[in-house]
Amino acid sequence: MKVAFIINPISGGKDKAKLPEIINNTASNNHIQADIVYTARANHAAELARELMADGYSRIVAVGGDGTINEVARELVGKDAELAIIPQGSGNGLARHLGIPLTAPKAVEVALLHPSQRVDAAYINGVAFFCTAGVGFDALIGNRFAEAGSRGLTTYAKVAIKEFFGYKPKAYTITVDGQRYSRSAFLITVANASQYGNNAYIAPQADLQDGILDVVVVTKLPLISGPAFAAKMFLKKIESSQYVEIIRGRNITIEREEEDYIHFDGEPGRMGKTLEISVQPSSLKVVF
Structure with a gap:
């Protein structure tokens, strides 16, 4: 399984300096290939998600708030690739609803080790x-x-x-x-x-x-x-x-x-x- 983490470095005003080490250690300990990319502008997460799917990544992890998660998730609707979430925003509504841990080490474990389930998507004027x-x-x-x-x-x-x-x-x-x-x-x-x-x-x-x-x-x-x-x-x-x-x-x-x-x-x-x-x-x- 190829896993990619898309990190929004400014979401939620939270320091994410330790996240790469947490991700790499957890991935290495479980023999999983995990790569990390960063967003640089609005809608960049969506662009990165499309590119990563084209490169064969089967699980894409959105690291940020609900806005970042939305950008990634909307690209994965109807696709085989799975969405995982590391909540790093102000409200973290979707992660809280799904019971995803709010602490980074536990959330990374879930993102790398748990199976996926199907959920609904909704649309407002497309x-x-x-x-x-x-x-x-x-x-x-x-x-x-x-x-x-x-x-x-x-x-x-x-x-x-x-x-x-x-x-x-x-x-x-x-x-x-x-x-x-x-x-x-x-x-x-x-x-x-x-x-x-x-x-x-x-x-x-x-x-x-x-x-x-x-x-x-x-x-x-x-x-x-x-x-x-x-x-x-x-x-x-x-x-x-x-x-x-x-x-x-x-x-x-x-x-x-x-x-x-x-x-x-x-x-x-x-x-x-x-x-x-x-x-x-x-x-x-x-x-x-």
Whole structure:
């Protein structure tokens, strides 16, 4: 088995100087050929993944945050090559959902020694995501967070609190497997996996292997309810909130009044009025 590690040297603001030694020692001890490459720019991980597959690598390890993992994973959908993950980001939503260790030595062992399983991929207007994608308040915060000078949960919380007071719910028409819903929503998250990251569970019942997406509609909640709502997310009890509705399905359309922000796997962006979201079951091999 030829294994390649794609390391994003700046993800999560974490020092990765010791990672090559950990990788080489673990690979050598288990008689595995492992090679290491580094990203140098945005979307470089995707380019490297394509090149490595062409060179015959059968397992490609994404070392970084959910954005880096997304870049690699989207190239592996429908391919024989396997994805493994060394979580080195701010939230590590996909790794946490899959139970991959957050410490590098243990994660490297999993990446090199565990078998793979098939999981679902999802798409929003043709863009692949594996954890969550959405619109509304969390999409706004994702874009503001990307512009912030620092990363981490503390920065995210500060940005969210600052924007909360002025944010107004927006009108959406949501179609799930042919059933239409009109909603005024604070945010809508489509979840393939259960959490945003940092163990904030937006869709506790979401399953990467069930071929179904969870559409989480959150109405505007009063400020006084904010702490209780946040607590429910971390306790996996968000479905009990009176401000939450979850609709499950395979083919989703979200219509809104204008082009606006979106997010996918923690990455910010903008898309048009109509968002087409679908799931591609059992299309990606992941090691966990």
